[in-house]
Amino acid sequence: MSVSASFSGSVPQNYDTYMGPVMFEPYAVETARRVPVAKDVLEIAAGTGRVTAHLAAKLPEGGRLVASDLNNDMLEVARKRISHPGVVFDVADAHALPYKDGEFDQIICQYAAMFFKDRIQAFSEFRRVLKPDGTMWMTVWGSMEQNAWVGAAQESANHFLPEDKKINVLFVPYSYNDEAQIESDLKEAGWKDVAFEWVEKEFRVESPSEYLKGVFQGSPLTAALADRGVEDMTPMMEMAERQLIERFGNPVVTSMWTLYIEAKG
Template identity: 35%
Template sequence: MNGSDAVFVGSIPEFYDEYMVPMIFASYAEDLAQRVADLKPNRVLEVAAGTGVVTRAAARLLPESVELIATDLNQAMLDHAEATGTLRPVRWQQADALDLPFEDASFDVVFCQFGAMFFPDRARGFAEARRVLRPGGTLLFSVWDRIEENEFAATIGTTLATLYPTDPPRFMERTPHGYHDLQTITDDLTAAGFTTTPHYETIPARSRARSAEAAAIAYCQGTPVRAEIEARTTSDLATVTQTCAAALADRFGPGPIDGKIQAHLITIEA
């Protein structure tokens, strides 16, 4: 993974929360939070919480007696999440998923939505989750399916490849949609020390944006794609965003747009 792939700085957290969260993350967040609540845990840890979309859903669904700790490597994302707030107390803490600052066997559930793809060493990240889980505890995490099953992202990727044919920005293919092979995930979980069999669900959903422009802003300005565009000098960010918006409008029509998204949900017991 490119070292810049995990960088969400400047105005990116705001763009991410305003545009990306409702477009592709919110529905999956509600589903994951409900699954966590259904396990009736006493203490839970969220890894790679980002701007807190799953955290807010979990805070609504979990009793206040359940301790909820939300972590992320990126302080800017956590600052935005904490400023947005939750309906009940949440402990926000900067933490590296590969080196969690928590005691062994101290959580009933560890969960992570669309964060494992960013781990520089996924087996180590899963090993840390296993370490902090109590015996019989549960790790739940989601990853995006291949980019071809995610229509907005695929359209953006194709458009960027046309704009930069010799050096296209590949963040979307490389990272968010680069960890979809279930056998690879199984191998990483085994390397992490899990001895139980993971349960996989492939979950299709619909991605909706109020306009093609909003979707283009989300991808081009609310993710590390922005840094890849700004590192190339042939077109400025606004021009590239508008070109991507035109491509989305051409494929999905004017006005509000709707496209397929698809993810894998993995559940495994410690």
């Protein structure tokens, strides 16, 4: 099942409600702080619109922010969040962007590159639709070791699954963060002047059970467990909650790490 297909039905809203404030909002604020929003901006993989909302607040008069995502169900959540005359929502594939050459001043892509089937193709498309003097900002998660809170849900799920049904879906979002590899991929796609910066934020969960509802019912883990015939996730969620509290306390407090990438076209 594709990543897009796994974010359907109630999954996008659960993702946004239970995981969004903890994992995504701190970096949405950080990204908007870093980006001097220009007149024509393209956001790729806008998802439920957390970054979009903060970028829209900085959009200059007469400016346009195209918030695109492969998944319309995710964008439906964003549409409910944002009402701004300059924001346009588009269903679009990062590998084949439906925009003109040199149409945008800036591109922002938060937490998506790790899911691209062909990163060189996607990065080439980013560059094609960007003006020659434009800038692209992209973020990817650090590793699972850097974001140690990630492991509890997958470990707990696998505890209850037979050996031939074990899952590794939560590894993927944390698997593309090697600076040398990312720079190589971007330069192969024609980018130049690539810069990196690691940014640490506090990972703080006041209600571990609510956060885990997001992980088990609002992430690719949801579809992976459904594919394996799991009907009751309660024992998995309870075990994951115990693990989080044992490792990081209650409330859960630890660090999370994201890599910021800035590149010139």
